[in-house]
Amino acid sequence: xxxxxxxxxxxxxxxxxxxxxxxxxxxxxxxxxxxxxxxxxxxxxxxxxxxxxxxxxxxxxxxxxxxxxxxxxxxxxxxxxxxxxxxxxxxxxxxxxxxxxxxxxxxxxxxxxxxxxxxxxxxxxxxxxxxxxxxxxxxxxxxxxxxxxxxxxxxxxxxxxxxxxxxxxxxxxxxxxxxxxxxxxxxxxxxxxxxxxxxxxxxxxxxxxxxxxxxxxxxxxxxxxxxxxxxxxxxxxxxxxxxxxxxxxxxxxxxxxxxxxxxxxxxxxxxxxxxxxxxxxxxxxxxxxxxxxxxxxxxxxxxxxxxxxxxxxxxxxxxxxxxxxxxxxxxxxxxxxxxxxxxxxxxxxxxxxxxxxxxxxxxxxxxxxxxxxxxxxxxxxxxxxxxxxxxxxxxxxxxxxxxxxxxxxxxxxxxxxxxxxxxxxxxxxxxxxxxxxxxxxxxxxxxxxxxxxxxxxxxxxxxxxxxxxxxxxxxxxxxxxxxxxxxxxxxxxxxxxxxxxxxxxx
Numbered sequence: 001x002x003x004x005x006x007x008x009x010x011x012x013x014x015x016x017x018x019x020x021x022x023x024x025x026x027x028x029x030x031x032x033x034x035x036x037x038x039x040x041x042x043x044x045x046x047x048x049x050x051x052x053x054x055x056x057x058x059x060x061x062x063x064x065x066x067x068x069x070x071x072x073x074x075x076x077x078x079x080x081x082x083x084x085x086x087x088x089x090x091x092x093x094x095x096x097x098x099x100x101x102x103x104x105x106x107x108x109x110x111x112x113x114x115x116x117x118x119x120x121x122x123x124x125x126x127x128x129x130x131x132x133x134x135x136x137x138x139x140x141x142x143x144x145x146x147x148x149x150x151x152x153x154x155x156x157x158x159x160x161x162x163x164x165x166x167x168x169x170x171x172x173x174x175x176x177x178x179x180x181x182x183x184x185x186x187x188x189x190x191x192x193x194x195x196x197x198x199x200x201x202x203x204x205x206x207x208x209x210x211x212x213x214x215x216x217x218x219x220x221x222x223x224x225x226x227x228x229x230x231x232x233x234x235x236x237x238x239x240x241x242x243x244x245x246x247x248x249x250x251x252x253x254x255x256x257x258x259x260x261x262x263x264x265x266x267x268x269x270x271x272x273x274x275x276x277x278x279x280x281x282x283x284x285x286x287x288x289x290x291x292x293x294x295x296x297x298x299x300x301x302x303x304x305x306x307x308x309x310x311x312x313x314x315x316x317x318x319x320x321x322x323x324x325x326x327x328x329x330x331x332x333x334x335x336x337x338x339x340x341x342x343x344x345x346x347x348x349x350x351x352x353x354x355x356x357x358x359x360x361x362x363x364x365x366x367x368x369x370x371x372x373x374x375x376x377x378x379x380x381x382x383x384x385x386x387x388x389x390x391x392x393x394x395x396x397x398x399x400x401x402x403x404x405x406x407x408x409x410x411x412x413x414x415x416x417x418x419x420x421x422x423x424x425x426x427x428x429x430x431x432x433x434x435x436x437x438x439x440x441x442x443x444x445x446x447x448x449x450x451x452x453x454x455x456x457x458x459x460x461x462x463x464x465x466x467x468x469x470x471x472x473x474x475x476x477x478x479x480x481x482x483x484x485x486x487x488x489x490x491x492x493x494x495x496x497x498x499x500x501x502x503x504x505x506x
Contacts, residue, residue, distance in 0.1 A: 010332025046274020056138025061401030083249020188337025248409025251417030
């Protein structure tokens, strides 16, 4: 086999393993389709959280955005990891004590409103669709890069593979499988990076630190300064993006639902701590791929124009491995890791969206007597519909992987996060405030693409990827004002929050 054949063989082997796992994990109950999962300890729970989090945005988009923007791209690293600290401090244990399956279910129960639950379900579905578009783009780029086909063909074949797996297996977010997935993803990302650092002559045992010399070489030899602050954006843009990604992380429905599978509050906290550590291992590695890619370009005399650099950004990790002459099987391992991350993230997000359709809309609001098999059929049908919508949007993606993903975080940070924050920590928040807050959050997220051309100042204040810096505080203010102007929630809910959610330390 030549190098290209080895790369394709490794990727096909991974795809085949997905099918094998799917056949072994067939689910037949709606309890397993979107919600279920066994708990396997704090470290195992942390690995499951990290696996649930790793996506094309983490393994491809992050390297691409730093490759393009240097220091400015670090807002993604800080925002996405800092969001887990925010989640740990403000929400993790309280969510576990409240004990509802999904984000819309929490909203419906906490605020006592089916209308609020329906809006939250619609938002959860929208977040899943936007997030999935970024993952589909990653899958399409990997298929295109590895198999030499155009992007539209690659994303179509990738969508068929994901949907086939879901139809076969149902719930793939089983924690034991997710631990294995994290191991595969981390090894496939870090081992090629170590090989790459060694081949380029840098400290390879810990390339996450060893690439500092490469930064210096870039600056001294080629006058390319990756560390110059705000060279590709303003301080406001950096802070707005960082804050948006933090609150968005703490508001993502598929992340919040992870805490319902742990047996107690203490384990919920420690699972987040371990998950943050495992996530950081990957996030420390992505900037190294960016720097090595820029260095290899500069050494070969290839300084791409901005348009060409943007086209190459999302696959810069793979291109860097090829430019450095890594063995074909190792390039295949790297591609397989990125494919695994995107593949399982898509599946988990489609499950979250399908769960909102089946559990939060169909079962809770349309047919309370629906059997488990009927709910299962609705969930599978919802999965297919969502996948079709995502595929249509992904055929002509509106931006880079990281940029598309950031829009989903902005929507979550402007809507779900304020609802959970006030719902847990302020007993006076009521249904009217919740509904007004969610509607305000939707407007804040959509105002730049809808009105930015007419009112450019609004687009500067509420960037489409970074609108939560002003949007989330505005939503919180609206929720407080409307809640104070309308009747208080039930006394039973106030007692529940006081006794069950905040009434004891553990």
